[in-house]
Amino acid sequence: MTDITPESSSDHWTGARAAANVKKRHRSELYLQAGGIAALVIAFTMLFILVSSLVSTGWQAFTQTHAKIDFPVTQERVNAGNLERSNWRAMVQDAMVATLPDIPGVDERQLAIMLSNNAQFRLRDEVVANPSLVGTTVVLTVPLSDPYDQLNKGLIDRTTDEEFRRLKDAEITAFDALVSSGRVSKPFNWALFNSADSRFPELAGLRGALVGSFYTLLVCFALAFPIGIGAAVYLEEFAPKNKVSDIIEININNLAAVPSVVFGLLALAVFIGWFGMPRSAPFVGGLTLALMTLPTIIIATRAALKAVPPSIREAALGVGASKQQVVFHHVLPLAMPGIMTGTIIGLAQALGETAPLLLIGMNAFITAAPGTPFDSATALPTQIFIWADSPERGFVSRTSAAILVLLGFLVLMNAVAIFLRSKFERKW
Amino acid sequence: MNDMRKVERDVDTHIVKIAARGVQVHYGTTHAIKDVDVDILDNTVTAFIGPSGCGKSTFLRCLNRMNDTVASARVTGSITMDGKDIYAPSVDPVQLRAQVGMVFQKPNPFPKSIYDNVAYGPKIHGLTRSKAELDEIVEKSLRRAAIWNEVKDRLDAPGTGLSGGQQQRLCIARAIATSPEVLLMDEPCSALDPIATAQVEELIDELRSQFSVVIVTHSMQQAARVSQRTAFFHLGNLVEYGETGTIFTKPSDPRTESYITGRIG
Numbered sequence: 001m002t003d004i005t006p007e008s009s010s011d012h013w014t015g016a017r018a019a020a021n022v023k024k025r026h027r028s029e030l031y032l033q034a035g036g037i038a039a040l041v042i043a044f045t046m047l048f049i050l051v052s053s054l055v056s057t058g059w060q061a062f063t064q065t066h067a068k069i070d071f072p073v074t075q076e077r078v079n080a081g082n083l084e085r086s087n088w089r090a091m092v093q094d095a096m097v098a099t100l101p102d103i104p105g106v107d108e109r110q111l112a113i114m115l116s117n118n119a120q121f122r123l124r125d126e127v128v129a130n131p132s133l134v135g136t137t138v139v140l141t142v143p144l145s146d147p148y149d150q151l152n153k154g155l156i157d158r159t160t161d162e163e164f165r166r167l168k169d170a171e172i173t174a175f176d177a178l179v180s181s182g183r184v185s186k187p188f189n190w191a192l193f194n195s196a197d198s199r200f201p202e203l204a205g206l207r208g209a210l211v212g213s214f215y216t217l218l219v220c221f222a223l224a225f226p227i228g229i230g231a232a233v234y235l236e237e238f239a240p241k242n243k244v245s246d247i248i249e250i251n252i253n254n255l256a257a258v259p260s261v262v263f264g265l266l267a268l269a270v271f272i273g274w275f276g277m278p279r280s281a282p283f284v285g286g287l288t289l290a291l292m293t294l295p296t297i298i299i300a301t302r303a304a305l306k307a308v309p310p311s312i313r314e315a316a317l318g319v320g321a322s323k324q325q326v327v328f329h330h331v332l333p334l335a336m337p338g339i340m341t342g343t344i345i346g347l348a349q350a351l352g353e354t355a356p357l358l359l360i361g362m363n364a365f366i367t368a369a370p371g372t373p374f375d376s377a378t379a380l381p382t383q384i385f386i387w388a389d390s391p392e393r394g395f396v397s398r399t400s401a402a403i404l405v406l407l408g409f410l411v412l413m414n415a416v417a418i419f420l421r422s423k424f425e426r427k428w
Numbered sequence: 429m430n431d432m433r434k435v436e437r438d439v440d441t442h443i444v445k446i447a448a449r450g451v452q453v454h455y456g457t458t459h460a461i462k463d464v465d466v467d468i469l470d471n472t473v474t475a476f477i478g479p480s481g482c483g484k485s486t487f488l489r490c491l492n493r494m495n496d497t498v499a500s501a502r503v504t505g506s507i508t509m510d511g512k513d514i515y516a517p518s519v520d521p522v523q524l525r526a527q528v529g530m531v532f533q534k535p536n537p538f539p540k541s542i543y544d545n546v547a548y549g550p551k552i553h554g555l556t557r558s559k560a561e562l563d564e565i566v567e568k569s570l571r572r573a574a575i576w577n578e579v580k581d582r583l584d585a586p587g588t589g590l591s592g593g594q595q596q597r598l599c600i601a602r603a604i605a606t607s608p609e610v611l612l613m614d615e616p617c618s619a620l621d622p623i624a625t626a627q628v629e630e631l632i633d634e635l636r637s638q639f640s641v642v643i644v645t646h647s648m649q650q651a652a653r654v655s656q657r658t659a660f661f662h663l664g665n666l667v668e669y670g671e672t673g674t675i676f677t678k679p680s681d682p683r684t685e686s687y688i689t690g691r692i693g
Contacts, residue, residue, distance in 0.1 A: 240499075241499065309536075311532065311534055311536035312536060312538065312539075314494070314530075314532055314536065315532065315536040315537070315538060315599070315602075316538070316548075317494065317497060317525060318492070318494070318525060318529070318530035318531075318532065318603065319525070319526065319529070319548060319549035319552075319602060319603065319605075319606060320522050320523060320524075320525040320526030320527075320549060320552070320553060320606060321522070321548075321552055322522045325552055329548075329552075330538060334539065
């Protein structure tokens with residue numbers, strides 16, 4: 001007892017060992033923070049590289065080179081009996097020859113294919129709609145075909161050996177002549193959103209994929225939301241807690257981790273093979289994605305129901321509300337923001353899902369947007385898959401642009417989820 | 429405890445409202461309530477006191493069958509209200525809970541308007557036929573709960589926006605809106621400050637004229653202030669039950685004496 005003096009006990013907090021202890025603790029805190037910041041920096045660098053590479057290739061697809069051309073609609077080319085069957089291709093060729101005379105080394109056909117393949121159809125539609133245009137000159141702004149669009153965007157290197165270049169010297173001369181005539185413009189590429197898929201990059205758009213994805217998600221939501229909430233409410237609020245409910249819970253959690261391609265195979269075998277549903281249809285895609293989204297919604301809903309404080313349930317029970325009234329009048333409305341958040345995140349996941357849609361044929365080449373969920377269609381991720389697989393140079397930037405559009409929708413959906421969560425979240 | 433006024437101590441009636449005989453409660457393997465016999469009188473405030481975990485709240489929750497909602501709870505013995513067994517198979521626990529109102533430890537208004545909080549019970553039980561009737565019940569309940577003057581101008585405001593004491597009185601208004609015969613209160617003042625506590629205690633005394641009130645409390649002073657009869661629970665046993673004045677001044681059981689003098693609990 002005598003050797004414990006007041007000095008030695010205060011030594012414990014002020015001595016060299018104590019100082020070393022404090023220093024060590026501060027250092028380890030510093031390391032932890034530095035590690036966290038490093039992880040964050042790495043994650044953001046990755047994200048930045050991804051987005052910037054997409055933007056740097058994709059931004060070109062948001063514009064499209066057009067040329068304003070005077071098309072003389074002459075009587076001799078027009079089939080007076082059947083206007084639609086006139087020689088529109090020849091009229092486009094005439095117009096190009098008239099626009100660019102005297103370009104050595106370029107024949108009439110080469111001049112004509114400077115314009116996109118749909119120039120003749122644009123001209124036809126214009127004249128058929130207004131037959132009084134016959135005998136006049138129709139001025140139309142039409143897209144240039146992909147190689148010239150690439151050239152205009154600087155994606156074809158003029159210094160490359162002619163032998164290895166997509167466009168020959170004479171063709172470049174023709175294009176330069178067209179530019180110097182002041183006919184070439186590069187407006188926003190509305191076709192990217194307004195047109196469906198096409199073999200020609202300059203005409204290809206995402207409309208089919210957007211509408212297809214919309215129908216797919218609609219079907220997915222209409223199925224997965226009510227079924228998911230129903231299952232979660234039953235499991236969480238009404239089901240007896242025993243071995244069976246434990247097994248169901250484990251299986252739902254497992255189902256959430258099943259690779260999506262497995263759901264695709266299941267859908268192929270059951271929905272298409274067995275029930276004979278149509279191939280490539282957004283309806284079937286929605287069914288398939290609903291299978292995948294269900295576990296996500298069930299898990300999110302159960303978590304949201306669990307988060308409703310027991311005091312609210314007791315309050316309702318205390319005034320004589322039945323179990324069902326407690327759930328539907330109080331617990332479910334209070335859990336709704338959490339449920340909506342989970343559902344939106346589940347749908348965002350479904351929006352980006354590719355593999356199951358490939359298996360049910362939603363990667364078909366379809367040149368019209370679907371009118372109903374039962375028509376053939378593609379979806380955004382499968383459209384990206386198709387374009388990424390296409391050899392034309394113009395599809396490179398369009399693939400990136402489509403990815404950007406998809407990412408935009410994902411960001412939008414997640415932002416809505418965060419907004420709902422912060423707006424309706426309750427503090428107890 | 430010296431300010432107990434003899435006048436308020438008197439029990440007005442000797443009509444037995446709730447009679448419990450040989451009540452046992454098991455939570456899984458835990459024997460929470462051991463063979464409790466209690467007669468709760470009408471128009472009387474009965475206080476349940478005892479140390480934490482003594483089973484007083486558990487017993488309270490038997491009286492409106494709230495323990496039914498706990499899967500592991502098992503209640504045996506008999507509890508009758510006005511001579512009718514409330515655990516009889518013909519009794520619907522949901523309806524029983526409308527007749528035996530309950531106020532909880534933590535104020536727990538619904539995250540809805542003040543009006544909807546009070547109107548909820550009458551609505552789900554179909555007690556009113558018109559909006560005017562419902563308005564009347566809401567006003568009457570809020571008046572009885574001594575909160576009407578504070579909230580009459582903002583019945584559409586959320587109940588969760590009130591102060592703690594107001595919330596608790598709102599919860600009392602909600603509990604009495606279904607015109608129960610018995611009002612159970614589980615430590616209703618434990619989350620309130622002294623002023624709010626005094627308001628709620630005053631209210632409890634007024635409520636006695638219409639209801640049989642059973643209050644669980646940690647505070648012996650509170651039991652002494654508001655109740656006419658007191659039951660002392662210890663380790664799941666009902667140790668002593670009688671007139672509040674007698675319990676606090678001349679306890680017959682040494683355990684009661686130890687508790688009220690602060691040696692156990």
